[in-house]
Amino acid sequence: MSDTKPVLIAGAGLASLLLAHSLRRSGIPFKIFERDASFIFRAQGYRLRLSAEALEAIEQVLGPDTFQRFWDKCGKTDGAKFSEFNAITGEGKDDRLTAQQVLVSRGGKVVGIARGDMRTVFAEGSEEHIEWNKEVTGYELTDDGVRAIFADGTKSVEGSLLVGGEGIRSRVAKQLSGGKLKVYDTGARGIHGQAPTTAFKGLGEGVFIIRDDTHPDGSLAIITNVREKDMDNPEINFGWTMSAFPGVIRPPNDDHTIVGKQAADVARSLTKNWHPRFKPLIDQLNESEAAFWKITCSTPSGVPEWPNEPRVTVIGDAAHSMTPAAGLGANTAVQDAALLGRLLREAGGCKPGVTAAYEREMRVYGSAAVARSYATAVRQFGIKIDEETTPTVF
Numbered sequence: 001m002s003d004t005k006p007v008l009i010a011g012a013g014l015a016s017l018l019l020a021h022s023l024r025r026s027g028i029p030f031k032i033f034e035r036d037a038s039f040i041f042r043a044q045g046y047r048l049r050l051s052a053e054a055l056e057a058i059e060q061v062l063g064p065d066t067f068q069r070f071w072d073k074c075g076k077t078d079g080a081k082f083s084e085f086n087a088i089t090g091e092g093k094d095d096r097l098t099a100q101q102v103l104v105s106r107g108g109k110v111v112g113i114a115r116g117d118m119r120t121v122f123a124e125g126s127e128e129h130i131e132w133n134k135e136v137t138g139y140e141l142t143d144d145g146v147r148a149i150f151a152d153g154t155k156s157v158e159g160s161l162l163v164g165g166e167g168i169r170s171r172v173a174k175q176l177s178g179g180k181l182k183v184y185d186t187g188a189r190g191i192h193g194q195a196p197t198t199a200f201k202g203l204g205e206g207v208f209i210i211r212d213d214t215h216p217d218g219s220l221a222i223i224t225n226v227r228e229k230d231m232d233n234p235e236i237n238f239g240w241t242m243s244a245f246p247g248v249i250r251p252p253n254d255d256h257t258i259v260g261k262q263a264a265d266v267a268r269s270l271t272k273n274w275h276p277r278f279k280p281l282i283d284q285l286n287e288s289e290a291a292f293w294k295i296t297c298s299t300p301s302g303v304p305e306w307p308n309e310p311r312v313t314v315i316g317d318a319a320h321s322m323t324p325a326a327g328l329g330a331n332t333a334v335q336d337a338a339l340l341g342r343l344l345r346e347a348g349g350c351k352p353g354v355t356a357a358y359e360r361e362m363r364v365y366g367s368a369a370v371a372r373s374y375a376t377a378v379r380q381f382g383i384k385i386d387e388e389t390t391p392t393v394f
Contacts, residue, residue, distance in 0.1 A: 218245025
């Protein structure tokens with residue numbers, strides 16, 4: 001396999017961009033194909049909490065100078081200040097959340113960053129290598145390389161390696177694994193929201209879970225991260241993520257792609273009886289940024305094995321989609337990017353054995369993360385996946 005052929009990357013998500021950053025620093029050519037028209041084409045979610053493992057992976061890829069700029073964009077919340085509250089009474093629970101639940105990662109702090117800021121840093125230097133409006137629907141192997149096939153029937157240049165990083169509906173993952181890689185629809189739905197810092201004054205600094213057990217179909221909860229240093233900045237919005245048992249959050253026509261007032265109205269309806277301490281988070285939300293999302297999960301028993309193809313592999317949600325419980329999805333995805341990027345650098349490009357080594361290691365930590373995420377979601381959202389009967393996303 002020629003080292004002059006680029007690495008082809010399907011999807012321009014966070015893991016793909018971090019992998020591209022790693023390849024650029026290693027002098028390995030690459031091309032990214034993204035189905036959207038730009039980074040702002042659709043809702044991307046608000047904020048991510050970062051684990052210790054994720055921060056180490058990101059630091060490894062970015063290097064000291066760029067990582068410092070990334071670190072400066074991160075918010076740091078006192079990890080000792082995390083609590084769960086009853087949404088109706090306003091009362092706190094006696095038992096504190098564990099540090100593992102809130103991903104305390106460095107210096108006793110919960111470290112988080114807006115997805116947009118994260119994407120901006122990861123994409124630095126790679127923008128000219130992204131081809132927009134290119135939806136990858138499969139691939140074909142050549143004598144000594146691979147080509148991506150697009151939705152319009154055209155094909156990419158020949159690459160040395162194709163990396164499927166296009167998320168839970170990855171056609172690359174489906175083809176590569178022979179259908180073994182599956183993403184299940186748990187039936188649960190969520191809503192992302194943002195509100196001005198003034199709405200959070202009643203909470204103070206910390207990571208908070210606000211839980212409502214009064215809905216007939218099951219529990220509903222919001223998690224939010226309130227950073228003290230940003231509290232008095234009127235230009236900053238804090239975000240929250242709402243999730244619930246299946247049947248509690250009902251997008252119109254079950255269309256989880258809806259963004260805006262309809263999502264905001266559903267959030268307000270579900271929280272109309274909440275305690276005055278928490279109501280401002282919903283009442284003052286930025287309607288245009290409200291968005292539904294679908295809670296999905298890969299095979300709970302672990303990342304399956306498939307015959308290794310040296311010229312094709314997968315990263316991120318294409319390999320191991322997770323529920324939001326435990327906050328592990330993006331944190332595991334950046335570990336994929338760092339690992340695959342390192343192996344390619346050490347090999348001097350796509351050489352035999354690279355994808356096999358990557359997949360062996362990824363299956364171990366990826367399977368552990370999916371299992372932890374699923375077990376937490378069973379408790380928090382009341383979901384249950386039957387690998388024989390639960391519907392998949394496509």
